[in-house]
Amino acid sequence: MSAANMxxxxxxxxxxxxxxxxxxxxxxxxxRNGKIEACGxxxxxxxxxxxxxxxxxxxxxxxxxxxxxxxxxxxxDVETIKTGAHSAAAGGFTGVxxxxxxxxxTDNQATVGFVKRQGEAAGYARVYPYGAISLGQxxxxxxxxxxxxxxxxxxxxxxxxxxxxxxxxxxxLEYARTFNVPVAEHCEDMSLARGGSMNEGVMSARLxxxxxxxxxxxxxVIRDILLxxxxxxxxxxxxxxxxxxxxxxxxxxxxGIHVTAEVCSHHISLTEDEVEGYNTNAKMNPPLRTxxxxxxxxxxxxxxxxxLLVTDHAxxxxxxxxxxxxxxPNGIVGLETALGVNCTWLxxxxxxxxxxxxxxxxxxxxxxxxxxxxxLSAGSLGDVTVFDPVREWTVNAADFKSKGRNTxxxxxxxxxQARATVVGGHVVYRAPS
Amino acid sequence: MKGILxxxxxxxxxxxxxxxxxxxxxxxxxxxxxxRQIKKVPTLRGMTIVNLFFEASTRTRIxxxxxxxxxxxxxxxxxxxxxxxxxxxTLVDTARNLEAMKIDMVxxxxxxxxxxxxxxxxxxxxxxxxxxxxxxxxTQGLLDLLTLRDRxxxxxxxxxxxxxxxxxxRVARSNIWGLTKLGAEVAVCxxxxxxxxxxxxxxxxxxxxxEEAIEWAEALNILRLQLERMEAGYIPSQxxxxxxxxxxxxxxxRAPRELLILHPGPMNRGVEIDSDVADGPxxxxxxxxxxxxxxxxxxxxxxxxxxxxxxIVAKAGVV
Numbered sequence: 174m175s176a177a178n179m180x181x182x183x184x185x186x187x188x189x190x191x192x193x194x195x196x197x198x199x200x201x202x203x204x205r206n207g208k209i210e211a212c213g214x215x216x217x218x219x220x221x222x223x224x225x226x227x228x229x230x231x232x233x234x235x236x237x238x239x240x241x242x243x244x245x246x247x248x249x250d251v252e253t254i255k256t257g258a259h260s261a262a263a264g265g266f267t268g269v270x271x272x273x274x275x276x277x278x279t280d281n282q283a284t285v286g287f288v289k290r291q292g293e294a295a296g297y298a299r300v301y302p303y304g305a306i307s308l309g310q311x312x313x314x315x316x317x318x319x320x321x322x323x324x325x326x327x328x329x330x331x332x333x334x335x336x337x338x339x340x341x342x343x344x345x346l347e348y349a350r351t352f353n354v355p356v357a358e359h360c361e362d363m364s365l366a367r368g369g370s371m372n373e374g375v376m377s378a379r380l381x382x383x384x385x386x387x388x389x390x391x392x393x394v395i396r397d398i399l400l401x402x403x404x405x406x407x408x409x410x411x412x413x414x415x416x417x418x419x420x421x422x423x424x425x426x427x428x429g430i431h432v433t434a435e436v437c438s439h440h441i442s443l444t445e446d447e448v449e450g451y452n453t454n455a456k457m458n459p460p461l462r463t464x465x466x467x468x469x470x471x472x473x474x475x476x477x478x479x480x481l482l483v484t485d486h487a488x489x490x491x492x493x494x495x496x497x498x499x500x501x502p503n504g505i506v507g508l509e510t511a512l513g514v515n516c517t518w519l520x521x522x523x524x525x526x527x528x529x530x531x532x533x534x535x536x537x538x539x540x541x542x543x544x545x546x547x548x549l550s551a552g553s554l555g556d557v558t559v560f561d562p563v564r565e566w567t568v569n570a571a572d573f574k575s576k577g578r579n580t581x582x583x584x585x586x587x588x589x590q591a592r593a594t595v596v597g598g599h600v601v602y603r604a605p606s
Numbered sequence: 607m608k609g610i611l612x613x614x615x616x617x618x619x620x621x622x623x624x625x626x627x628x629x630x631x632x633x634x635x636x637x638x639x640x641x642r643q644i645k646k647v648p649t650l651r652g653m654t655i656v657n658l659f660f661e662a663s664t665r666t667r668i669x670x671x672x673x674x675x676x677x678x679x680x681x682x683x684x685x686x687x688x689x690x691x692x693x694x695x696t697l698v699d700t701a702r703n704l705e706a707m708k709i710d711m712v713x714x715x716x717x718x719x720x721x722x723x724x725x726x727x728x729x730x731x732x733x734x735x736x737x738x739x740x741x742x743x744x745t746q747g748l749l750d751l752l753t754l755r756d757r758x759x760x761x762x763x764x765x766x767x768x769x770x771x772x773x774x775x776r777v778a779r780s781n782i783w784g785l786t787k788l789g790a791e792v793a794v795c796x797x798x799x800x801x802x803x804x805x806x807x808x809x810x811x812x813x814x815x816x817e818e819a820i821e822w823a824e825a826l827n828i829l830r831l832q833l834e835r836m837e838a839g840y841i842p843s844q845x846x847x848x849x850x851x852x853x854x855x856x857x858x859x860r861a862p863r864e865l866l867i868l869h870p871g872p873m874n875r876g877v878e879i880d881s882d883v884a885d886g887p888x889x890x891x892x893x894x895x896x897x898x899x900x901x902x903x904x905x906x907x908x909x910x911x912x913x914x915x916x917x918i919v920a921k922a923g924v925v
Contacts, residue, residue, distance in 0.1 A: 373803055373804075374803070374804050375804035375807040375808065377802070377804075378802035378803070378804050378805060378807070378808060379619070379779070379808065380719055380720065380741060381719035381720075381738070381739050381740030381741030381742070381776060381779060382719050382720075382739075382740070382741075383740075384803070386803070450720075450723065451719070451720030451723055451724060492696070495696075495698060496696060496697060496698070496724075497697060497716070497718035497720060497721050497724060498718065498719065498720045498724075499718050499719065499720075499739070500718060
């Protein structure tokens with residue numbers, strides 16, 4: 174549908190929360206031709222406009238998840254860009270950044286272009302491709318970052334594995350400066366973590382599972398902060414999970430080093446206790462840690478040390494999770510539970526204010542990754558999330574739009590849910606009432 | 607069928623002291639069966655038991671098989687090589703296929719921690735864990751408890767030290783749970799690189815040096831040191847291990863008391879244990895093996911729904 178002939182959309186009477194404009198007040202948002210036409214106050218209904226009653230709901234700039242795995246190309250049996258983008262829309266996300274650990278690896282402009290086109294064709298949430306840092310994510314040769322930026326890559330990462338060579342990471346940080354894109358690290362010292370399948374601690378000792386110590390992550394966090402200091406490049410820390418990592422990022426930010434960081438919804442809500450009984454739906458990398466880590470990560474979000482909330486959405490086939498714990502793959506589906514989890518563990522508890530939550534899920538992802546959106550200011554992208562921050566619902570994996578069913582939240586009550594997702598002025602998702 | 611132990615025996619962590627004592631009490635009279643000329647009672651006649659071994663085992667597999675046969679169960683052994691397992695069949699499919707053949711119990715040995723529980727949650731048959739990865743080996747733990755109880759009587763307040771590669775040992779974990787539940791004081795001793803980081807949180811003392819452990823303990827349970835640990839860089843060499851942590855006669859002679867010596871086998875003589883200790887007067891290593899059959903008979907009997915107070919009757923073949 175072309176933007177020019179679109180019907181106006183009036184989001185009426187919601188609590189409009191837009192930290193980019195310092196806005197938190199009841200009012201209307203009008204979308205016209207795919208863009209925000211006006212925002213705030215009672216706007217009146219233009220002729221022929223579709224009106225969505227948003228009373229009792231929050232209307233925020235569209236939420237963006239900068240860390241998802243959509244599995245296409247390569248594992249279309251577990252997720253496609255279309256089902257992943259649909260899942261994102263159902264979770265209230267108007268944009269996602271797709272990690273490049275596909276098969277083949279998204280390490281060249283052709284594959285980046287493919288991911289981008291598939292995202293556009295899907296017509297749900299916007300899909301922004303990540304490119305790999307190294308060819309084949311092998312950690313040896315720098316991939317053609319410039320070509321990939323030209324094809325639409327918004328950031329680079331070898332996520333799923335760390336960049337083991339400090340020299341290669343240094344080079345990537347320096348080289349990416351030309352294109353003004355972040356380089357995102359999966360922090361994990363493999364010589365410490367290899368063979369590990371959960372947090373190292375008393376639970377791993379009890380269950381007889383090899384643990385992954387917190388230091389496996391922290392060693393890479395400090396290494397990369399120091400490399401960012403040396404190079405002036407922008408290092409973005411993927412899925413931080415430990416108290417020590419928060420302290421190290423805080424240390425880096427205090428010194429003006431260009432470091433940004435994200436945390437997954439599961440790492441601010443669940444502890445390693447979820448693994449009890451060898452629950453493979455609680456197996457992810459980095460692993461679920463301890464309450465002390467959760468406390469530090471939540472503090473980090475509240476004081477701005479940690480910039481973004483993400484999901485690390487990682488669908489897997491049922492059969493792959495239905496097996497011995499150590500052999501099961503890492504990761505959980507997250508797009509359709511993230512908003513509920515964040516509202517339950519961060520908003521309801523008072524850890525974050527509404528403004529902070531919207532900032533971490535919408536404004537800052539756009540800002541840190543230089544993406545359009547993240548604001549409701551007039552003339553900007555018509556991407557909006559409408560959500561109920563207190564609505565109680567029970568997670569039922571069978572209802573997911575994602576092909577994945579691997580969630581540790583199944584059967585749990587969450588508070589907070591997306592009610593409608595608007596991308597480019599189109600309502601791409603409307604929650605059943 | 608559900609007896610006093612529940613459906614499965616997955617580990618000692620889940621058992622109460624009372625349940626553990628019931629197994630030990632049940633095993634004691636069953637020992638006599640193995641001393642008879644005709645070592646067979648009809649207690650489990652008509653029952654089908656599958657011994658599913660995904661990992662090499664001699665002692666444990668034979669011990670289970672004797673226990674099953676002496677109770678007149680029909681048994682089938684499945685090893686991971688030469689079966690559909692080696693053709694890539696998943697654990698859950700293997701289990702479902704076995705169950706479709708209408709079996710009563712599965713004894714499983716598997717290299718992955720949690721495999722026994724995984725199986726138990728997916729089939730209706732009773733599941734007995736014969737060792738899962740680095741997690742638990744409950745029948746070994748029980749036979750160690752029985753051996754100690756035979757010598758010490760009540761284990762309350764007794765000081766037992768587990769020596770060696772606790773990190774990778776399922777025997778160690780089952781011993782820690784079993785002993786602490788029965789009120790014993792438990793310590794571990796070994797190179798720190800072979801002890802779990804958070805081991806103190808499991809309620810045990812840690813000795814850095816074997817000399818201190820020997821001075822403190824009334825019994826040592828000496829774990830096997832696996833060759834792979836050297837290859838993986840946990841310790842420098844077998845030679846040094848023996849020099850620093852080996853249980854030798856010289857070290858035992860300096861102890862303030864005589865120590866009972868246990869070892870789950872198979873032993874590396876001259877590495878974790880010297881031959882004159884293994885074969886010495888205070889070694890109960892072969893008693894452990896003998897008790898192993900009785901313990902497994904007791905577990906099979908109790909899981910099949912047998913009542914502990916009838917175990918003596920059961921051995922005569924009336925039940």
